[in-house]
Amino acid sequence: MTSVSIHDTGALFQIAEPTDQRRAQRRPGRGIGIDLGTTNSLVALAPHGAAPRVLRDSSGSGLVPSVVAYTADPPLVGRAAQALQAEHPAQVVSSVKRLMGRGLADITFAHPYHLSEETPGLLRLDIGSADAPRRVTPTEVSAAILRELKLRAEAELGEPCDGAVITVPAYFDDAQRQATRDAGRIAGLQVYRLLAEPTAAALAYGLDRGGEGLFAVYDLGGGTFDVSILRLHKGVFQVLATGGDSALGGDDFDRALAAHLLKKSGVAEPSRHQLDGARLAARAAKERLTEETVTRVTLAGLPELELTRGEFEALIEPLAQRTLRACRQALKDAGLRAPELDGVVLVGGSTRVPKVRELVAEAFKRPPLADIDPDEVVAWGAAIQADILSGSAREGVTLLDVVPLSLGLETMGGIVEKIIPRNATIPIAARQVFTNYAEHQTGMVIHVVQGERELARDCRSLARFDLKGIPRLPPSMARVEVTFQLDADALLTVSARELMTGVRQSVEVKPTYGLSEEEVDRLVMDSLDHAGDDYARRNAAEARVELGRVVLALRTALAEVGHLRELLPDDERARLEAALAAADAAMADPDALADPLNRARTALEKVSEPFARRRMERALNAGMAGKSLHDIERALADDEALHEKRAGHTPELLEPEEP
Ligand code: ADP
Ligand code: MG
Numbered sequence: 001m002t003s004v005s006i007h008d009t010g011a012l013f014q015i016a017e018p019t020d021q022r023r024a025q026r027r028p029g030r031g032i033g034i035d036l037g038t039t040n041s042l043v044a045l046a047p048h049g050a051a052p053r054v055l056r057d058s059s060g061s062g063l064v065p066s067v068v069a070y071t072a073d074p075p076l077v078g079r080a081a082q083a084l085q086a087e088h089p090a091q092v093v094s095s096v097k098r099l100m101g102r103g104l105a106d107i108t109f110a111h112p113y114h115l116s117e118e119t120p121g122l123l124r125l126d127i128g129s130a131d132a133p134r135r136v137t138p139t140e141v142s143a144a145i146l147r148e149l150k151l152r153a154e155a156e157l158g159e160p161c162d163g164a165v166i167t168v169p170a171y172f173d174d175a176q177r178q179a180t181r182d183a184g185r186i187a188g189l190q191v192y193r194l195l196a197e198p199t200a201a202a203l204a205y206g207l208d209r210g211g212e213g214l215f216a217v218y219d220l221g222g223g224t225f226d227v228s229i230l231r232l233h234k235g236v237f238q239v240l241a242t243g244g245d246s247a248l249g250g251d252d253f254d255r256a257l258a259a260h261l262l263k264k265s266g267v268a269e270p271s272r273h274q275l276d277g278a279r280l281a282a283r284a285a286k287e288r289l290t291e292e293t294v295t296r297v298t299l300a301g302l303p304e305l306e307l308t309r310g311e312f313e314a315l316i317e318p319l320a321q322r323t324l325r326a327c328r329q330a331l332k333d334a335g336l337r338a339p340e341l342d343g344v345v346l347v348g349g350s351t352r353v354p355k356v357r358e359l360v361a362e363a364f365k366r367p368p369l370a371d372i373d374p375d376e377v378v379a380w381g382a383a384i385q386a387d388i389l390s391g392s393a394r395e396g397v398t399l400l401d402v403v404p405l406s407l408g409l410e411t412m413g414g415i416v417e418k419i420i421p422r423n424a425t426i427p428i429a430a431r432q433v434f435t436n437y438a439e440h441q442t443g444m445v446i447h448v449v450q451g452e453r454e455l456a457r458d459c460r461s462l463a464r465f466d467l468k469g470i471p472r473l474p475p476s477m478a479r480v481e482v483t484f485q486l487d488a489d490a491l492l493t494v495s496a497r498e499l500m501t502g503v504r505q506s507v508e509v510k511p512t513y514g515l516s517e518e519e520v521d522r523l524v525m526d527s528l529d530h531a532g533d534d535y536a537r538r539n540a541a542e543a544r545v546e547l548g549r550v551v552l553a554l555r556t557a558l559a560e561v562g563h564l565r566e567l568l569p570d571d572e573r574a575r576l577e578a579a580l581a582a583a584d585a586a587m588a589d590p591d592a593l594a595d596p597l598n599r600a601r602t603a604l605e606k607v608s609e610p611f612a613r614r615r616m617e618r619a620l621n622a623g624m625a626g627k628s629l630h631d632i633e634r635a636l637a638d639d640e641a642l643h644e645k646r647a648g649h650t651p652e653l654l655e656p657e658e659p
Pocket of ligand 1: 037221251349375
């Protein structure tokens with residue numbers, strides 16, 4: 001097989017936002033925002049332009065630990081799962097975000113799981129027990145978390161949510177994004193958009209309002225540290241640089257403090273059990289020291305200790321300094337100095353630690369923005385974006401995101417030809433024409449890679465497919481046009497076609513990593529099977545909304561017409577009132593299923609039909625009084641013209657030039 005060589009370079013094309021049509025079908029205010037975190041996840045709502053609100057459980061906590069326990073079917077999620085972790089370490093999965101979209105070769109960090117890889121790039125975790133072996137993919141584990149968040153939102157909304165914006169780290173590549181999107185689908189969510197976490201945080205602070213600016217987002221969570229430098233230009237956020245440490249976070253603070261506490265207690269060689277206990281105690285003490293300057297700690301079986309904030313700060317200072325080094329590097333990568341920034345945003349639970357804030361302020365030479373709870377700020381931004389995408393009007397907001405890593409093709413000699421450059425705003429499509437290298441070549445290998453490096457072997461391989469049936473032509477005569485299309489989530493579709501013969505041959509690929517389309521579909525079906533109850537509840541909620549709408553409309557109409565007998569004779573009014581009373585009765589049962597609610601609505605619609613017709617006729621007569629036939633015809637024609645214009649508006653920039 002021979003690779004392709006480059007013939008000429010196509011321009012970049014911007015395509016129309018493809019969501020317009022879908023958006024029209026959505027009901028405003030029902031899009032949810034999800035921060036799918038490594039340690040904790042959150043769901044927030046910001047309906048109809050309202051301020052975002054994180055949804056909480058009965059104890060007031062908005063954080064759902066990103067932990068899934070396969071000790072039950074369906075699995076347990078969140079605090080309940082966390083409680084089982086010590087007892088069933090093999091069946092309780094945490095920090096699954098680190099495994100998303102990865103293959104075995106990518107897993108170079110320590111983890112407690114039994115992993116296997118059936119097809120390249122698709123991990124499975126062994127979560128079965130001795131008597132019931134069972135394996136799940138990281139995508140399914142994430143889907144379980146998303147399902148829990150979706151249920152929380154629906155309980156709050158009292159009706160099904162339409163879809164979600166899910167945040168991902170800025171550095172997530174296409175495989176990791178695809179896996180996240182699949183997880184959303186399996187959870188029964190329509191994923192409107194994947195949004196970079198730092199962009200979400202910036203949106204939450206309304207930093208997009210000014211349209212221009214330079215910002216740093218400092219995100220210190222439980223197990224990871226990320227820093228991003230964003231440029232807002234003409235209302236579009238671009239990630240100029242990212243940096244961080246995928247193994248540095250609040251957990252390290254806990255470990256350092258636990259070791260200190262054990263030493264202070266004179267325990268030289270702690271048992272595994274003692275270590276675990278000390279870590280839990282350390283975490284709680286650490287969090288208390290955010291508010292207090294001194295606290296008391298008791299380790300099991302040992303005398304009580306006193307711990308000061310100063311002691312804790314001395315322990316974590318070297319760790320915090322490491323994050324600052326990454327910040328300085330990111331600034332350097334972006335070609336900026338701290339004073340040039342317009343703001344610094346704090347994200348992540350560990351930025352609550354006063355010492356961390358102090359050091360960040362020093363490093364960036366300004367007090368960071370911390371008005372919004374750093375645990376919640378990413379979910380806020382996601383909720384705002386979800387509200388926009390579900391059709392609510394918000395003023396002056398950013399819809400666009402950028403490509404995190406360049407996308408290209410491998411050409412002769414293993415060299416990468418970049419087709420969509422890093423930081424291009426999306427959605428975007430680009431095409432380029434390639435040609436054959438060898439004579440009598442009848443096939444080409446299309447190898448799609450992502451990354452900034454020059455050689456394909458240093459980039460991430462996304463997909464590989466053959467384009468066959470190319471006519472036998474001398475070198476450089478065959479013309480193969482390759483089109484890259486990135487949708488609004490930075491997900492890629494690649495197609496290739498041979499132009500020389502005029503035959504429109506085109507091959508579409510989905511990246512070869514992760515779950516196959518069929519597998520995702522199967523999992524979606526599975527989740528529907530399991531979700532029989534969810535489904536019934538969803539239908540009931542929808543039926544309730546519809547019935548409520550009809551009741552309200554009728555009550556309003558009744559109030560308007562008063563006792564106009566020509567519109568509503570007494571006997572008809574009596575039947576209508578009876579049907580309304582029946583509807584009220586059906587809705588009074590909070591557990592009512594869809595059937596009785598729908599029956600009540602049908603009955604109501606039936607008895608009110610003559611009344612509706614009379615009102616319609618009256619309105620029409622009133623509306624046309626005083627207008628000439630000509631006026632009316634013209635109004636109708638205008639309407640039609642408008643209609644046609646809309647129907648004709650389709651993105652069309654991808655047609656190849658005609659031969
Ligand atoms: P992730 O982004 O990894 O999901 P989070 O942003 O939720 O993580 O951060 C979790 C970390 O924040 C934990 O290490 C937790 O102990 C720490 N944390 C939460 N609240 C506080 C607090 N009040 N003081 C100090 N650390 C805190
Ligand atoms: Mg986080």
